[in-house]
Amino acid sequence: MKRLIVDALDVRYGQHILFKSASLEVEAGTMIGLLGPNGSGKTTFFDVICGLKKLNGGEVQHSFSKLLYLSQIIATPPVFRMFDVFNMMMLFCSDTRVTQRHALEKIEKWSPGIAERYCEIWKKKSSLCSYGEKRWFFTLSLLSVNADLVILDEPTAGVDPEFRYHIWRCLEGAAAEGVAILVSSHNIDEIVTHCDDFYMLSQQRFNRFSNAEGFLSRYGGSTLDEAFIHAASLPRT
Amino acid sequence: MRIYPLSKPFLLAKLFIKEQLKEPVALLWIVISPVVTFYLITYAGYTGGESLRDYASATSWFYAFISSSVALFGLAFYIVGRRESGFLRSFVYTKRTKITFLAGQFLAYSFMSLIYCSVFYVLTRGYFGLMALEEWLVIVGRFYMCFLLFSTPSLLLTLVPIGFQNTNTLFSILSVSMLALGIGSLSTSYSLFNVIDLFNPMGWANRLMLVGVTGSATLVASILGMIIVTGWFVFRFLLINPVWSRY
Numbered sequence: 001m002k003r004l005i006v007d008a009l010d011v012r013y014g015q016h017i018l019f020k021s022a023s024l025e026v027e028a029g030t031m032i033g034l035l036g037p038n039g040s041g042k043t044t045f046f047d048v049i050c051g052l053k054k055l056n057g058g059e060v061q062h063s064f065s066k067l068l069y070l071s072q073i074i075a076t077p078p079v080f081r082m083f084d085v086f087n088m089m090m091l092f093c094s095d096t097r098v099t100q101r102h103a104l105e106k107i108e109k110w111s112p113g114i115a116e117r118y119c120e121i122w123k124k125k126s127s128l129c130s131y132g133e134k135r136w137f138f139t140l141s142l143l144s145v146n147a148d149l150v151i152l153d154e155p156t157a158g159v160d161p162e163f164r165y166h167i168w169r170c171l172e173g174a175a176a177e178g179v180a181i182l183v184s185s186h187n188i189d190e191i192v193t194h195c196d197d198f199y200m201l202s203q204q205r206f207n208r209f210s211n212a213e214g215f216l217s218r219y220g221g222s223t224l225d226e227a228f229i230h231a232a233s234l235p236r237t
Numbered sequence: 238m239r240i241y242p243l244s245k246p247f248l249l250a251k252l253f254i255k256e257q258l259k260e261p262v263a264l265l266w267i268v269i270s271p272v273v274t275f276y277l278i279t280y281a282g283y284t285g286g287e288s289l290r291d292y293a294s295a296t297s298w299f300y301a302f303i304s305s306s307v308a309l310f311g312l313a314f315y316i317v318g319r320r321e322s323g324f325l326r327s328f329v330y331t332k333r334t335k336i337t338f339l340a341g342q343f344l345a346y347s348f349m350s351l352i353y354c355s356v357f358y359v360l361t362r363g364y365f366g367l368m369a370l371e372e373w374l375v376i377v378g379r380f381y382m383c384f385l386l387f388s389t390p391s392l393l394l395t396l397v398p399i400g401f402q403n404t405n406t407l408f409s410i411l412s413v414s415m416l417a418l419g420i421g422s423l424s425t426s427y428s429l430f431n432v433i434d435l436f437n438p439m440g441w442a443n444r445l446m447l448v449g450v451t452g453s454a455t456l457v458a459s460i461l462g463m464i465i466v467t468g469w470f471v472f473r474f475l476l477i478n479p480v481w482s483r484y
Contacts, residue, residue, distance in 0.1 A: 050330045052330055052477055052478065071323060073322075073323030073326060073327065073479075075323045075324040079256055079259035079260060080252075080255075084255070087248070087252065088249065092328035092329065092334045092337060093328070
């Protein structure tokens, strides 16, 4: 089975250690969440997987044929309409031509009733789209590309509940078709609810959990947020 | 199926050109400001007694300046802008996508350089007499070489880790300095100016516009060699993460 394996990862910036012997695994057909406080290194970790940041130790390897990454920052030329943005995105993300019809077929199957909203945004000028609309459009469009490993950096940040719902439905649909998904978020509830397993980035390592109970029991606290705060405040070493 | 990957830089260039044409203010400024300056200088210097100089010598500095502006504020500045806005981090992080992006960007601004040159030609040639297709083709050829000449330093400057605003300032200083030193060296006998002029790309571009491509064979060969080396260098060391990001 195809998988991403991160083994004993060491990453540092100068004297600042971000990861020390951190390990993580993502298998095809699963959705894995990644939690961690601001500045803990989630985006840097994605940079490492994408080959943009060199690791200081350990190993990152995967057997997937096509990796796609959606960064936190989404920049679109303001004069473009979203279909231009879609076409530009596909030039970078897909080896074959992807059309609106192709994208709609996929996302409508994963989250029925979504096509009309998608088509409305499709025609809108990029500068007139809200941040949430852009993130929603980007995430869904990216999922329609035939990738087998998709990494999403906080795809639901700034997105309203309706669009969030559709994003998670589509992510679940893609995972059910065999796509491996690694997704970060600061919303612990949605990670716990939707992901097969999730990792908490704490003390420079990834700690794996399968459910909320395990998370609460490991870090203590009556709520998920409390447990997160406890995990984030643990000493670094 | 195999055609699609090869056509990507052209499809991307088409989108970049569309983006440029939808921003008419910048487009007009790069081309209209030299035209207005050209007419102001020409009217100010023309007393009515002497005959009009020939078109090439009257406009060579303007063409040189416009070609530098397209390379600096079009080709290179948009690379910095796309990096600082996070566009490169979103899409351009593999070898394949870097090639698509750089080739698309280069094709788009090669096309735009020809547009800028042609518009300047149409707006100024009438003052000297009738336009001619053959002359236009010669000027476009010389202008494109000037664009390639300025593309080398412009592209290399994109590898300097400075933000959007500082890049704008740096490019403006370079552009004005090259032009001022070039024109300054025309009317002075100070040897320092003449020495500086030897190393001033604006001076080289001016001579290229005057002498032509065949008359500047060594310079043209150097330009072509430099742009190939620069292309590899930029591909290899292209900055992906915005300078303002923590890392």
